Amino acid sequence: MKLRTLLSLCAGASLSMLTACASTQPAQDTSDYDPLEPVNRVVHGVNGAVDFMVLYPAAMWYRDIAPQPVKTAVRSFVRNIGEPVNALNSLLQGDPDQAADSVQRFIMNTTIGFLGFNDVAADFGIAYHSEDFGQTLGHYGIGGGPYIVLPLLGPSNLRDTAGIAVDYVSNPLTWGSRNSETLDTLYLGSLALTALNARYSTLNQLNELQQTSIDYYAALRSLYRQQRNAAIRNGAEPSAPEFEDESASADFDDAFEAAAN
């Protein structure tokens, strides 16, 4: 398991760098910080080519062929695989109630929901919460750091990349897959379904963005930052005063004054 050791080391190293700038407020990045832009743009281009050849056609095929119940089942399965990580991170963010939701969902859906393909917990009104370690770090005030376009995975930043490594290491399924062929197959299958489901669910938005934008790379970068901000503040209202985007406010003030004259 060399990959695991390497990932743990990377995660540890970048975490110690990141925690140096922690504060008590949830982190809300207000501008793009992209010192690696030339490299990122190249990776973005390669990802686009791979997407065009593999993921995009697969997602289109899935959209046209798979009936809605299948799509719903796949989405539930993918979500269920992530529940242990959701629970752990809710706990780390000091929200035991939310962690309990995720644990209950995982137990119910894995058993009577047949490996998670049927989201029975939703029928009992137990809400789904998506939490990852990047969000946990953000919750404790750690900003995103430099923007990074990961090969295959796409938009990320230093904090969230470290988060992905931690989530990988802390996911019980990746531990289980070391010892059991069945779990290994399940894990690999879940990765493929996760990719398919993720690409399918963003099909329309990404198509549209690609068509309408002038700089697709820059638009994605901005949307990634804002989406992570929203995920970190956990559904608090986007315009909630405590999360006011200061730089945008100042820019609006300037533009307003100029327009008034």
Place this chain on the structure above:
Amino acid sequence: MVRSNMKSRIAIPALAAAIVSVTGLMAGPAFAGNATSASSHTVEVAASRSATDVIKTLASEAIVGLTDQSLSNDTRRQNFVALMDRYFAMDVISRFVLGRYWRSISEEELSEFADLLQDYLALNYASQFKDFNGEQFVVGDEKQQNKDTFVNSQFVRPDGPPVSIVWRLREFGDEYKIIDVTVEGLSMGITQRDEFTAVIQQNGGEVSALTENLRAKVGK
């Protein structure tokens, strides 16, 4: 439970703001101490619509002017531009989306950019109203924050969870105009600003490069 608590918390500042603005007018120099002029002023306050009402009117006008299936694409785009002119502070928005670069260009260049921006937005968004079918637009509460009023609303779809839309309005003279729209936490203004300033930066700080790109997009 949480929802209802939140609502009552918001209602109090809104009420307070209303009282302050009314008393502020009464204390102003226009109030000469006679009852008739005071009442005429309160009538003026009532006449200027609240931010929430502005969004409600915009929604009903958009349904009439944009969702009709029989409209041609051109007409729909023209109607979209007309709605932007009426409800959005386009001169503020066109500066905002240029980031700090609006200072480096002339008034003519800015107004040329503002026109292109409207065409560009109409091209991108007007067609989305074509497939409007069975969705409902529900306007919620409003909240004051510094100079701006944020109006919450939801786009309720028959298939899938509702989409949260927050409108950011600012008072111009005596009417509210929209300066930003945030969909599910993603601000249209900020996204556009980040993208546009990236294009300008990539081209050595020349706004004309962006303008050329926009012109190519809208086919002018």
